[in-house]
Amino acid sequence: MSDEILEKIATNVVQGRVEQEDEGFDDGFEGQPAVTELVEEALEKGIDPNDILIDGLTASMTTVGEKFEKGEYLIPDMLAAAEAVGAGMDILTPHLLKAGVKSKGKFIIATVAGDLHDIGKNIVAIMLKGAGYEVIDLGVDVPTPKIIEAVKENGAPFLGLSALLTTTMRNMEEVITRLKDEGLRDKIKVCIGGAPTSQDFSDKIGADGYCSDAFAALDWVKALAA
Amino acid sequence: MSDFRQGNIVKPYERLNREQIDRIHEASMAILAEPGIWCYNKQAAELFEKNGAASVLEDQGDSPCWRVRLPRKLIESAIAKAPSKVVLGARDPQNRLELDAEVPRVYFGSGSETNVWLETEMVEFVDPNDDSDRRKLPKYTEKRGSTALLARAAHLCEQLENLDFFIRPVNIQDEGITEQNHDVNKFFASLNNITKHVQAGLTSLDALGDVVNMAEIIAGGPEELRKNPVLSFIACIFKSPLQLVDDTAEKVFAIVKQGLPLVISSSPQGGSSAPIQEAGIVAQINAEILTGIALTQLIKPGSPVLYGSVPVRARLDDLHDLYGCPEFNQYNLDCVQMARHYKLPCYSSTGVGNAKVPGMQATFEKLFSHLYMAASGAQYIHYAFGLLDRTNTFCPLQAVLDNEQIGLAKHCMRPALIGEAEREEAVEIIRKVMTTNHKLFTRHTRKPVRAGLVSEPYHFESKTGEDHVLEKALDHMAALEARPVKHLARDMVERIFDEIPGLLPELKQSM
Numbered sequence: 193m194s195d196e197i198l199e200k201i202a203t204n205v206v207q208g209r210v211e212q213e214d215e216g217f218d219d220g221f222e223g224q225p226a227v228t229e230l231v232e233e234a235l236e237k238g239i240d241p242n243d244i245l246i247d248g249l250t251a252s253m254t255t256v257g258e259k260f261e262k263g264e265y266l267i268p269d270m271l272a273a274a275e276a277v278g279a280g281m282d283i284l285t286p287h288l289l290k291a292g293v294k295s296k297g298k299f300i301i302a303t304v305a306g307d308l309h310d311i312g313k314n315i316v317a318i319m320l321k322g323a324g325y326e327v328i329d330l331g332v333d334v335p336t337p338k339i340i341e342a343v344k345e346n347g348a349p350f351l352g353l354s355a356l357l358t359t360t361m362r363n364m365e366e367v368i369t370r371l372k373d374e375g376l377r378d379k380i381k382v383c384i385g386g387a388p389t390s391q392d393f394s395d396k397i398g399a400d401g402y403c404s405d406a407f408a409a410l411d412w413v414k415a416l417a418a
Numbered sequence: 419m420s421d422f423r424q425g426n427i428v429k430p431y432e433r434l435n436r437e438q439i440d441r442i443h444e445a446s447m448a449i450l451a452e453p454g455i456w457c458y459n460k461q462a463a464e465l466f467e468k469n470g471a472a473s474v475l476e477d478q479g480d481s482p483c484w485r486v487r488l489p490r491k492l493i494e495s496a497i498a499k500a501p502s503k504v505v506l507g508a509r510d511p512q513n514r515l516e517l518d519a520e521v522p523r524v525y526f527g528s529g530s531e532t533n534v535w536l537e538t539e540m541v542e543f544v545d546p547n548d549d550s551d552r553r554k555l556p557k558y559t560e561k562r563g564s565t566a567l568l569a570r571a572a573h574l575c576e577q578l579e580n581l582d583f584f585i586r587p588v589n590i591q592d593e594g595i596t597e598q599n600h601d602v603n604k605f606f607a608s609l610n611n612i613t614k615h616v617q618a619g620l621t622s623l624d625a626l627g628d629v630v631n632m633a634e635i636i637a638g639g640p641e642e643l644r645k646n647p648v649l650s651f652i653a654c655i656f657k658s659p660l661q662l663v664d665d666t667a668e669k670v671f672a673i674v675k676q677g678l679p680l681v682i683s684s685s686p687q688g689g690s691s692a693p694i695q696e697a698g699i700v701a702q703i704n705a706e707i708l709t710g711i712a713l714t715q716l717i718k719p720g721s722p723v724l725y726g727s728v729p730v731r732a733r734l735d736d737l738h739d740l741y742g743c744p745e746f747n748q749y750n751l752d753c754v755q756m757a758r759h760y761k762l763p764c765y766s767s768t769g770v771g772n773a774k775v776p777g778m779q780a781t782f783e784k785l786f787s788h789l790y791m792a793a794s795g796a797q798y799i800h801y802a803f804g805l806l807d808r809t810n811t812f813c814p815l816q817a818v819l820d821n822e823q824i825g826l827a828k829h830c831m832r833p834a835l836i837g838e839a840e841r842e843e844a845v846e847i848i849r850k851v852m853t854t855n856h857k858l859f860t861r862h863t864r865k866p867v868r869a870g871l872v873s874e875p876y877h878f879e880s881k882t883g884e885d886h887v888l889e890k891a892l893d894h895m896a897a898l899e900a901r902p903v904k905h906l907a908r909d910m911v912e913r914i915f916d917e918i919p920g921l922l923p924e925l926k927q928s929m
Contacts (some may be wrong), residue, residue, distance in 0.1 A: 208861060215865055272861040314856035329855060 194239050195204075199279065201230045201248030206255050208272025210279045214235055217269055227276040231283045241287040249277045249284075271315060274322025280323060295326040296417065298348035302330035302339050306365040309356035311387060312406075319406040325350075327415065335365050343376055352415055355386040364389075367395035383412050401404060422505075422516045423582050423614075425523040428831040433751045437584050439759050442752070445701035446572070446708060447490045454487035455660045455709060464494070465716050472501040481664065488709060490798070492654065496712035498692075499719040502761040504679055505666030506583065506798075507646035509636065509906070510613035512817045514646065515583060515798070517763035524793025524831070526768075526824050527583035528575055528817070529800035529809075531619070535561040535571075535588050536775070536806065537812035540889050547876055556888050557630070558775055559798060560811075561590035565607045565925055570805075570899070572611035574814055576823040577898040580828060583615040583784040584608060585652070587812040592922060599920030601625035602632060605649060606914065606921055610906050618667050619652045628918050632677055635914055636906065643678075650679035652726065655713070658686035670710070674717045680813065681765045682710035683726025687739060688749065690732045696745070700752045703729050706888035708752075709763065724766040727753030739808045741770040743785025747790040766796035769820060774807045774887060776816045785823055792827040815888065818895045822877055 207216030209226035216222075225233065227249075234244050256273040259265040288295070299320050303313050310332045321327045321376075330342055342353060351371075355361040364384050371377045383401035384394050394402035403409040434442070457463045457473070463484035470492045503518040515525055537559045545551035556609050557666030561567065575581050590771040600621040609632075620626060629649070637643035651673050654664045663867050671678050684706040686692035690701040708726055712720045728859045729749035733740035740746070750766055757764035768791035771779035791799050801809070802824060804835040847862045866872050878890040905911070915921055 208864070210861075214861075217864065217868075266867065268860040268863045268867070271858070272864060275861060309858075311858065314858050315860075318856055318858070 193400050194234075194237070194243070197230060197234045197237065198243065198248040199238065200225070200339060201227055201234065201244065202252035202255075204259060205252040205273050205276045205280075206259075207270055208276055209397045209411055210272075210276050217265070217272075226404045227280045228283065231280045235283070235287060238367045241291055242293050243290065244280070245293070245324070249280045249287075249331055253277060254321060255416075262373045265317075267306045270317050276322075277324075278318060278321035281324070285326075297326065297344050297350060298344060299325045299350040299352065299413065300328045300330065300339070300342050300348045301352040301354070302334040302342075303332040303354045303356075304339075304360055304367065305355055306361035306363060308332045308356045309386070310354070312356070313352070313354040316354070316385065316403070318359050319410055320413065323395070323410055336363065336370050339367050340370050340376070341372055343371065343380055347377060349380060350416070351380050351382045353382065353384045353399075354407065355384075355389065358388045361386065361388050361393065364399065381416055383409060385409065421749070422514045423512070423516070423525065424813055425525045425582065425797075426828045427521060427523045427833065429833055430522045430754070430792050431790070431793040432755060433748065434755050436473060439755060441788070442701050442704055442762065443759070445496040445697065446705035447493065449660070449705045450488040450493060450709060451740065452487060453660070455656075455706075457484045457486045457662040457667075458482070458664040460484070461671060462662060462667045462713055465713065469496070469716055469850065481845060486662075486675050488712070488848050493708050496715040497708055497762065498759055499715040499760055500711055500723050500760075501720055502763070504722040504763050505647070506615040506617070506679055507637065507643075508613060508615045509645065509648055509649045509904075511610065513582075513614045515615055517797040518609050519758060519761045519797070521797075522758075523572050523797060524792055524795060524799060524828070525582035525616075525797060526792075526799050526802040526828075527581060527585055527617075528571075528585065528803040529585040529767075529805065531589050532587060532805065532810055532812040533563055533589050534807070535563055536811050537561055537565045538776070538813065538815040538888070538892055540892060545683055545883065554883060554889055556892075558813075562591050562811075564592045564838070565590045565603055565922055566592075566928065568604060569576075569608040569925070569928065571812065571817075572608045572616075572813065573903045574817065574895070574899055575803065576612040576614065576904060577901055578817065580821045580825040581724045581803055583617060583798070583800075584814070585617045585901040587656060587804055589802050589818070593921075597622050598624060598920075598922075602628050602918050603922055603925065605629050605632060606918075607925055608646065609633075610925070611903055613904050616649045617652060618649070619654070619843065620673065623672055624664065624678065626669070626672050626922075628920070632914055632918050633678075635910060635917065647722075648677050648787055648841045652683055653667040653710070654683045654685060654726075656684045658684060658691035658706065658805050659702060660706060662709070663717070667713070671717055672901040674714050677718075679722040679724070680714060680829060681726040682707055682714065682829060683728055684710070685728035685730060687737075688731035688745060689734065690737055692729070694745070695729060696748055697747055697750065699729050699731075700756070701709050703727055703749075703753060708760070715800065716752055721876045722764070724765040725753070725757035725760065725762040727757070728767045729753060729799075739770075740913070741772050741808060742786045747787055748869075750787075750791060750796075751794050754791075754796040758795070763798065764796040765798045765800060766791060766794065766802045768792075768799050769802040769824075770805045770809055771816070772808060772813065776806070776813060779821070780806060780816060781823070783816045783877070784820060788820075788823055788827045789830065792824075792831045802838070804892060815892055815895055816928050818891045818898070819878070822891075826873060826876075828918070
């Protein structure tokens with residue numbers, strides 16, 4: 193019974209289905225329980241939250257990744273799957289904490305001050321959440337003091353900064369300078385991303401990494417954790 | 419429509435208003451009444467006269483000519499007998515085309531009888547100052563058209579998913595080809611390599627019987643051929659301005675009597691063989707086509723016929739045709755509307771390049787007319803694949819590039835999908851997404867993508883700083899050509915070779 197429901201969760205992650213009403217990648221799924229309903233059902237049946245996490249949610253993301261690599265899946269399919277994992281994580285997190293299971297770590301993410309663009313930032317957030325990180329999304333046009341405050345408050349090991357404008361990307365440097373000033377720089381790894389940014393710019397402002405897209409962000413954070 | 423190619427039903431772009439259509443019609447009727455036409459065919463002159471035209475023998479020399487003044491009533495009553503719906507058959511019934519003058523369903527196909535086949539290879543060039551800088555550039559070789567190349571073109575066109583019908587794009591000039599065996603070889607080389615509709619002009623009237631016999635063998639018998647005409651003909655009966663050609667008229671009589679579909683086409687050149695002014699060239703070509711169509715209906719009422727408009731304009735520095743220019747689109751759009759006005763399926767034109775090789779110029783010129791003519795609602799648009807150097811060259815690589823462009827043009831012309839269900843879905847999706855943190859609609863793109871409602875990026879795009887379009891298209895062409903050829907059944911080919919004289923043996927050996 194436990195295997196069956198975990199398999200169903202995994203299938204629905206691959207199908208990118210959050211809720212019962214969602215369509216899947218393949219036809220014929222609409223109306224059937226999706227990740228949200230299945231995770232709740234699994235918990236009700238007393239299945240170990242850690243098993244739900246590993247065998248139901250995260251393992252199936254490997255299948256999703258392979259499908260993307262083969263060209264079978266496009267970005268929306270990948271994101272739908274990550275979103276399904278994220279929805280499952282929201283339900284599981286309190287149970288995991290109760291069971292003493294630690295998350296992969298907190299990841300603060302923000303679009304810097306003066307910049308309202310958030311598509312790239314949101315995609316990175318969905319993918320990170322889908323990979324098991326606890327994402328703290330500060331939103332757009334976030335003033336530097338607010339970012340510093342969040343870093344202090346959460347003790348997060350990772351910070352991601354996003355900007356789409358050449359005029360606002362300089363605010364990334366300001367965040368890094370303030371982290372140094374506050375004595376926080378050694379405690380957190382900072383990555384940057386956004387159309388006008390580059391590896392050169394990342395090096396210049398003293399960030400720890402430049403991520404050209406959401407996959408690069410995942411690779412970056414996984415490499416740090418390894 | 420399940421047994422036909424789907425085509426694209428478009429909301430036609432209408433350049434002319436009702437008054438302008440009426441004015442063109444009135445002008446055409448006035449032209450046919452006075453000065454009338456110069457008819458070089460006795461049979462046609464007599465038939466017109468029998469039906470109320472005034473016919474006067476003007477020239478009794480080697481090429482007798484009758485001046486025929488055609489009354490409005492003759493033309494209008496004859497064209498009213500032409501069917502508004504014509505079916506063009508195909509070896510594969512799924513590839514049949516339904517051309518309905520009252521439905522703006524658009525099909526695109528190839529054309530038309532070039533003499534030169536332009537082959538492309540990519541050659542690597544090295545910067546003499548930097549050995550590491552190597553670039554591939556196209557190198558072109560001109561080949562003389564042949565049956566082997568025509569067979570290759572037919573096979574390639576079978577693979578091009580946006581090509582709906584096949585008009586031979588290259589003339590056959592093999593050593594063994596004569597005027598007598600030209601027709602049987604060109605039709606066989608085409609039909610043996612493509613399962614879509616095949617259309618061509620008839621070179622020699624004497625060959626018609628053999629061509630029809632071949633088609634009957636392929637279709638499964640005389641009756642089956644008339645139900646599923648796997649081939650059809652084009653007759654450019656007028657030499658513009660207003661001169662009805664003797665031998666083409668004879669072919670029209672014979673083809674109509676065979677009961678096979680026929681395009682009555684005309685191709686005046688604005689600025690030389692027709693006025694360059696829009697009203698002038700359109701009134702003239704309309705008069706020419708209507709006369710040809712009227713002739714078919716006088717020969718046999720109800721004969722399947724297409725309104726074939728190929729108006730072009732002259733470039734004024736050398737009087738060659740000028741394609742990819744505004745007037746080409748304007749003239750052709752007007753003709754499509756005139757055909758629709760008469761409830762006649764329209765054979766139209768698009769996509770020819772003045773450019774001699776594939777590249778930016780060709781792309782510009784072709785896209786310029788592909789988009790307009792896709793929007794015209796013409797049922798049957800030829801010239802669309804691979805034509806360069808006006809209509810002198812067929813380049814298979816260009817046909818592959820055109821296939822991509824036409825696919826996107828077809829997608830562009832799809833009707834708006836905004837029904838009640840779509841309205842409800844739009845509101846529901848937006849409300850739902852706005853409750854999320856990320857406010858991204860990506861997951862909701864999946865359904866329309868699966869349903870084929872979302873177009874794909876240009877297939878030959880390059881993700882680096884260099885343009886690799888031609889290289890990628892050439893690789894794609896090689897993959898298409900490597901697919902198995904859909905030949906006719908072996909026993910059918912044997913029967914054709916037994917019964918039809920003049921076929922080149924190599925056409926059978928190459929199978």
